[in-house]
Amino acid sequence: MTTLITGGSKCGKSSFAEKMLEGFPGRKVYIATMQPFGEDASEAIERHRKMREGKDFETVEKYTDIHEISLGMNCAVLLECMGNLCANEMFSGSEVVCPAEKIVSGIKMLAENVSELVIVTNQVGSDGISYPGGTADYIRALGKINRRIAGFADNVIECVYGVPVLLKGEMPC
DSSP: OEEEEEESTTSSHHHHHHHHTTTOOSEEEEEEOOOOOHHHHHHHHHHHHHHHTTSOEEEEEOOSOGGGOOOOSSEEEEEEOHHHHHHHHHHSSSOOSOHHHHHHHHHHHHHHTSSEEEEEOOOOSOSOOOOOHHHHHHHHHHHHHHHHHHHHOSEEEEEETTEEEEEESOOOO
């Protein structure tokens, strides 16, 4: 089962994603994609670690190359977050011809090999503002990734002011 959770900044996506996996009886893995660059990132990482305390998540830090992760079928995975993964692939300095294809392919592989996959992503690009080249490329790539994952996900949920709104499938919790 694959669930994509989207929404704006600080809208309750992470809390909802963690709640979805509360009762999972097997191994729970949190794939952390945020690199600790700067004070803001370090604060966000610490906030998320505190949110997961006592919830039996094993943390795997994976900033790029999501296709390299192999976990097994009796496993639930929370990937946080697609926006960071996309930026990491695009701006890591290594040549990635098409980050959207690489990421979507890796997510499909992961989804096929675990019991539950919950992906947290961000809504970007809906503000109507024109951005410089690199930022516009990022917004387009993340939009493409989100659309492709939404296409094969069992459930798609948007968090709006802490309220989960079902867009596709069934509300898992």
